[in-house]
Amino acid sequence: MAPPSYASRLPPAPDEPARGDTDSPSPVSSAARLIARVRAILADKSESRLAQLVAGKVFLVRVASALLALVSQVLLARFMGAYEFGIYIYVWTWVLMIGALSDMGLSSAARRFIPEYTELKAFDHLRGFIAGSRWLAFGIASAIGAVGAVGVWLLQDVINHYTVIPLYLACLTIPIYGLVQTQAGIAQSYDWPNLALMPFYIWRQLAITVAMGAAWLFGAPTDAVTAMIVAVATTWLVTLGQLVMLERRLKRKVEPGPKTYEPKTWLATSLPIFVVEGFYLLLTYVDILMLEQMRSPQDVAVYYAGARLLAIVAFVYFAIAGATTHKFTQYYVAGDKERLATFFKETTRWTFWPSLAICAVILAFGYPLLGLFGPNFGEGYVVMFILAVGMLARAAVGPAERLLNMLGDRKQCASIYALAFAINLALCLVLIPRLGIEGAAISTSTALVVESIMLYVTAKRRLGFHVFIVGSSKRSP
Template identity: 45%
Template sequence: MAVMDAQPGTTGPAGLIARLRAKLTGGSSEASLTRRLAGTIFVIRVISAGLAYVSQVLLARWMGTSDYGVYVYVWTWVLLLGSMMDFGISASAQKIIPEYRTSGEQALLRGFLSGSRWLTFAVSTLVSLALAGIVKLLSPWIDPAEELPLYIGCMTLPAFVVANTQDGIARSHDWMQLGLMPQFIIRQALIIGLTAAAFLLGYHLGAVAAMVASAGAVWIAMTGQMLVLNRKLADHIGPGPKAYDIRGWLAISLPILLVESFYMLLSYTDVLVLQQFRPSDEVGVYFAVVKTLALVSFIHYAMSATTAHRFAEYNALGDKARLSAYVAHAINWTFWPSLAATIVLLAL
């Protein structure tokens, strides 16, 4: 170490910056790759949060707080149900795909890459039709201002669910931008663009118009993501027979769904319950403010999205030492940045 410290170019500010850059982004090691991918995810989520704040401010001003509260209420239902209606396959993809790759089961891999999306689309479509029927049955007890936006929300769910599934597939191949940008950047930008166009053209921008714009944004972003993902998969995996182990997929996915469902309930129940007790305008204000705390959770999201499929891969290989070291690395790069972000938020 003494010899290395004495080498030219490693002392002074320039050397410190070089070492810091090498630690954070340099090299080709798995740890460096993980940090780069996690950094990419974090940047995407921060940009998404910025777009979400902009859209909340603009929609609240263009729509009025009451209509905005109705929109937030319906959109929260879409987020909650859409995140659960894929049976946990978007998360289990990060276990299933690496295991199929490691074991060389190409037929099952090809089957999962296409069959998982068809499965989630078919089931989410049926569930959406059933939910629309429930809205119809409960219409005498539902606020008339909420009824049509709820129907539009039901139409949004299949595309939302397929986009989640494609996100899991893309992240399992380290295609983080393809997995996250359609949902967190493109979709948000489309919602802002479509609602702004309606507002500038003089249309009444109520909860119905905002939900139509949101549904269109979800379907457009999902379709574009599907086209790019299919092209990349075709370049990455050769054509051949497909095998479908739906029972095996669900055996892995449903326990994950159970855990994630409780997490989703914790994330969204506050808005859904608040709507039953407070006016819609207060719900809109609450929703806009409370999401500030989500900034810290982006760090955990970035690391988990980057590392989950590698945990599965190392476990499948039986490389316990490598797995243990990688887990320790993931913990360190989750805890310390989260602590720093929390301190910054408290200071602000």
């Protein structure tokens, strides 16, 4: 007979029944174990746990933003009607695309320079970047806004007449957009997700909805021009408020002292990131822009409604990327390649499985949610299923392009996004005239699948990282 094992000779734990005791654990012991588990989670101060908590906060803000945006877009569609709403969506898409690029990649560069300067204890460079990057971004964005206004003036006889005034107003939003982008990058580098995201994604949307609701209630115009005036005013106000709050926090975090400004170094790093983000945004918004050229404003509104409902899936990706990108730089600068590989594998799991679950829930209730926008918006239901394929493909490789960017493979990222954009544009030109909004969705989803495959291959070949959701977390030798 085999001797009893060491584990069998141990006395029972205080809150566990003895071996052979067939009675169920008491409610008191179950509660004690639950409390102990919660305490262990709260006591976990590891960087992985911190990244999860920050990503969770980012995701909650983006989810709240998505829910608020859903309510806001439904109300705006009701206030404005499908035609004016479609015009507003078209113009605001230009704002989102150009505004997101107006900082020339400095917001993403903040996640590179702030942890690097902090790790190297180059505090004069750190102070210089925190102050100088914001002024640089605001100046660049102001120049872009001015060029945009001149472009609208030169092309006003060519573009649709009903978009001219809203496009002029959109140009007034661009300068402050460059500042809000850079401030968000700085705040996220210090793990302040609420300060980074809430002003633009929560307070601005809430203010627009309230203002347009007041206009509708009191009989004032609720057309695209009015909506853009409100959007310009609210964007400036919330960004200036964010500036004040960020300054207060930075004074407690960074000691005052001399500043070293290196704009050439900053731009040398940020411009390749800008190219990558530029192609990414073109890839993201080309479907709506091409629809506006080939279909009616009503079709744009229906497509946008379907894509907007599904956008909450992408928020998981952006939450994880925003919370972890600066950690990639930190581990890389410290030379901890194994930790970097393991940490990235964790981020891939954090990205994919929640994305899959949320996608299933949204698709299950998508049709009645589309009905909230008004009659005929249910035509966007098929669009949601098509777009879901591409979004899950992107989630399956985690924030791979952020990893490549932070580790210096920016040219490869730019090439990948350029090819994906070209595929999307070419397919839109072919499929939208034939299939309408479904053609736009097929084009975008196909481009996202191709992009994800190329990111996986590039990361495997150049870094030795396995970035797919299924597979080993080990680095290749």
